[in-house]
Amino acid sequence: NAGVMQNPRHLVRRRGQEARLRCSPVKGHSHVYWYRQLPEEGLKFMVYLQKENIIDESGMPKERFSAEFPKEGPSILRIQQVVRGDSAAYFCASSPEIYTDTQYFGPGTRLTVL
Amino acid sequence: QKEVEQNSGPLSVPEGAIASLNCTYSDRGSQSFFWYRQYSGKSPELIMSIYSNGDKEDGRFTAQLNKASQYVSLLIRDSQPSDSATYLCAINAGNNRKLIWGLGTSLAVNP
Numbered sequence: 764n765a766g767v768m769q770n771p772r773h774l775v776r777r778r779g780q781e782a783r784l785r786c787s788p789v790k791g792h793s794h795v796y797w798y799r800q801l802p803e804e805g806l807k808f809m810v811y812l813q814k815e816n817i818i819d820e821s822g823m824p825k826e827r828f829s830a831e832f833p834k835e836g837p838s839i840l841r842i843q844q845v846v847r848g849d850s851a852a853y854f855c856a857s858s859p860e861i862y863t864d865t866q867y868f869g870p871g872t873r874l875t876v877l
Numbered sequence: 878q879k880e881v882e883q884n885s886g887p888l889s890v891p892e893g894a895i896a897s898l899n900c901t902y903s904d905r906g907s908q909s910f911f912w913y914r915q916y917s918g919k920s921p922e923l924i925m926s927i928y929s930n931g932d933k934e935d936g937r938f939t940a941q942l943n944k945a946s947q948y949v950s951l952l953i954r955d956s957q958p959s960d961s962a963t964y965l966c967a968i969n970a971g972n973n974r975k976l977i978w979g980l981g982t983s984l985a986v987n988p
Contacts, residue, residue, distance in 0.1 A: 794974060796974075796975075796976075804980070805965075805978060805979070805980035805981055806921070806965065806978045808975065808976070808977075808978070811973065811974065811975050818973060818974075818975075819973060819975050854920050854921070858974055864909050864969040864974040864976065865911065865923060865926055866911075866923075866967075866974075866976060867923065868913075868920040868921050868922065869920060870919075870920050871919075871920045
């Protein structure tokens with residue numbers, strides 16, 4: 764079975780552009796989590812989504828960031844008008860419908876803002 | 878504020894020794910406990926989960942949970958240089974699936 768897939772693996776944007784990060788969870792998983800990790804820092808929770816619903820977005824910056832997980836297709840983390848401080852690794856994790864809080868991580872997207 | 882605390886390290890052990898990694902947490906209602914390993918530049922990978930007090934063994938890894946003292950530890954026996962990584966402790970203390978993460982302990986196993 765394929766694990767969590769993220770694309771692109773590396774993304775370069777200039778200040779003011781938009782960044783779209785995609786996450787396809789493990790087949791059959793309906794819960795998705797997004798994390799951000801700055802160089803040499805810990806994982807920071809951003810948002811937890813279930814199909815078509817945002818469950819917890821307490822870690823999302825109030826402006827410029829949004830996330831969705833539609834009924835069909837991957838989860839999308841969208842960053843509008845990127846700034847240099849958005850440069851980080853963004854990880855997606857998923858967990859299955861049957862109750863378990865174990866999360867399985869994708870390889871991450873490395874965003875660089877020039 | 879629910880918190881998970883880990884010593885940042887680096888923890889340095891010689892090859893073949895036992896590495897002991899510790900994690901304390903603040904919420905007594907915590908139910909699920911996880912250890913993840915993260916190599917530099919890579920994503921976290923699950924090593925072990927533990928839900929009940931006591932020890933849980935998986936190969937060279939043993940997780941130990943003590944809910945009364947609010948700590949969870951990870952022992953790595955016969956440490957290998959390939960075990961050199963950052964070890965992350967994560968805990969679910971609530972009713973949803975959101976995990977609270979420690980900042981990680983850096984482990985260096987010296988040949």
